[in-house]
């Protein structure tokens with residue numbers, strides 16, 4: 001088994017280093033190889049996703065990714081911006097299914113802006129379609145309008161589209177995932193206004209016939225955004241398109257209080273995946289050794305479970321993270337009165353120690 005390690009920019013290098021230490025201590029049989037990506041790759045090779053990095057990612061069973069981006073690259077042409085590396089990896093590896101769990105750890109209930117009773121025990125899985133929708137639909141661009149409210153004016157446009165196979169495969173991913181959880185799926189759409197999402201709803205309903213043991217309900221995206229803050233625990237697996245999933249998964253992430261805690265996985269149909277924290281490169285705290293590495297460490301656990309068939313090792317990481325939180329250690333983003341503030345490295349040390357201790361004591 002081979003893991004491509006792509007730390008990227010900003011806090012990416014700091015948090016990925018901790019995840020790699022955690023993987024090392026598990027003593028599993030796999031090879032890890034690192035490469036530059038994002039702004040770091042642009043500086044060294046003039047492109048955010050150099051051919052060698054893409055080749056390494058394609059050949060690996062899984063990619064452990066940190067984060068890319070910095071405001072200093074905002075003026076670059078779009079194809080050269082660090083964030084294009086993520087889009088390039090998604091496209092080239094065919095990563096169409098994005099898993100974003102939003103879990104509220106018992107010890108962090110107070111970090112949420114919602115009342116504890118609404119959030120305690122929260123465990124939602126948002127499954128976002130990642131390679132279609134208005135983000136990739138053609139045609140797109142700028143032109144002079146020939147109709148609409150202001151003919152003759154400059155306008156910009158994008159195209160929302162989904163093909164039947166694209167919807168079918170993400171629906172299957174959601175139903176399969178639900179079978180391993182509480183067997184409930186909410187499909188989020190905007191069927192009342194958009195043709196694309198009426199089609200989405202029809203296709204999801206059709207695929208559902210193959211999963212009679214799973215309960216399916218449909219919800220409009222505006223209502224889903226409200227219900228996520230009103231009664232988030234009503235949800236279990238949520239499946240939706242690329243744009244709605246982008247927005248709702250960030251909303252769900254914030255329910256739990258800190259984006260520094262949330263892992264994510266993007267998978268293709270061969271179980272090959274890219275695993276990364278849900279947050280960005282946090283240039284505001286980069287280099288200070290204060291970033292929370294837990295989202296990346298938990299992403300490594302997802303990688304072991306989904307791409308590398310090492311569910312037991314994944315459990316060990318997840319229970320080590322829980323025991324470290326229970327011991328009261330917190331990075332600055334999740335710190336509260338009465339807990340002990342630690343830096344990135346110390347948090348990594350604590351997870352490594354918790355795994356080693358459990359290994360010794362059995």
Ligand code: NAD
Nearest residue numbers: 067068069070071260279280281282283284285291292333
């Ligand atoms: P961000 O997620 O990087 O940071 C938002 C806020 O959360 C900041 O205050 C930051 O300090 C804090 N934060 C994020 N991760 C943290 C962690 N692990 N521990 C503690 N605090 C943490 O989002 P942003 O500031 O909007 O974007 C910064 C850069 O990251 C931009 O260039 C953006 O394009 C890029 N970005 C990259 C990805 C990715 O690589 N997948 C995702 C989102 C944003």
